[in-house]
Amino acid sequence: MKKGMVMAMDRNRLIGREGGLPWKIPADMRHFRQVTAGCPLVVGRRTYEDDIGRPLPGRETIVVSRDPNWRADGVHAATSLSAAFTLAPTLMPSAHTVQVIGGAVLCREAVDDIDVLHLTVIDAEFDGDTWFDSFDWQDWRTESVRTLEPGEDTQWSLTFYTLVRAGAPSSE
Numbered sequence: 157m158k159k160g161m162v163m164a165m166d167r168n169r170l171i172g173r174e175g176g177l178p179w180k181i182p183a184d185m186r187h188f189r190q191v192t193a194g195c196p197l198v199v200g201r202r203t204y205e206d207d208i209g210r211p212l213p214g215r216e217t218i219v220v221s222r223d224p225n226w227r228a229d230g231v232h233a234a235t236s237l238s239a240a241f242t243l244a245p246t247l248m249p250s251a252h253t254v255q256v257i258g259g260a261v262l263c264r265e266a267v268d269d270i271d272v273l274h275l276t277v278i279d280a281e282f283d284g285d286t287w288f289d290s291f292d293w294q295d296w297r298t299e300s301v302r303t304l305e306p307g308e309d310t311q312w313s314l315t316f317y318t319l320v321r322a323g324a325p326s327s328e
């Protein structure tokens with residue numbers, strides 16, 4: 157099973173504010189649903205509790221927390237990233253990819269393990285407190301890119317990148 161990551165950031169690599177997203181962008185929510193459909197998800201405990209807050213339909217969610225007693229209805233718990241990666245294929249054996257969906261703390265450990273990064277760049281600057289600080293453009297090569305201009309479902313221009321590791325063969 158491949159390892160993917162799905163993130164959205166602004167021009168300054170900002171990803172969060174006060175436990176939630178700094179923006180509300182239906183077009184990016186739809187993109188997230190499309191990329192993660194049918195995949196197991198791995199998420200940090202803070203993002204799950206403060207932002208997502210419920211199991212996402214059609215996907216199995218693994219919440220990573222160092223607290224071995226952490227539990228929530230409808231989701232699975234793991235005490236390490238490697239335990240989450242081991243659990244993922246047992247939950248959805250036919251899925252092609254396990255998707256790490258944030259936040260910043262979890263991604264600091266996960267980013268070096270990831271094969272494919274689905275990154276949305278929002279052409280705007282927001283206020284917030286959490287950044288995708290483990291991301292470096294130099295580590296990645298663009299496999300595909302699509303821009304969505306402001307319109308009905310987004311107030312700002314969005315660029316959807318599919319990135320693979322610099323030096324990795326094309327996945328197509």
Ligand SMILES: NC(=O)c1ccc[n+]([C@@H]2O[C@H](COP(=O)([O-])OP(=O)(O)OC[C@H]3O[C@@H](n4cnc5c(N)ncnc54)[C@H](OP(=O)(O)O)[C@@H]3O)[C@@H](O)[C@H]2O)c1
Nearest residue numbers: 164171172175176200201202203221222258259260261262
């Ligand atoms: N823009 C986006 O695409 C996007 C995506 C996701 C999240 N976000 C935003 O990011 C913010 C939250 O991110 P965050 O960085 O504060 O927190 P986070 O990464 O979601 O969660 C951190 C917590 O996860 C657990 N954890 C992380 N790495 C672990 C590891 N290797 N082993 C065991 N447990 C581990 C720990 O839980 P315990 O403390 O329980 O041990 C840690 O305190 C929110 O504002 C959210 O909305 C944005």
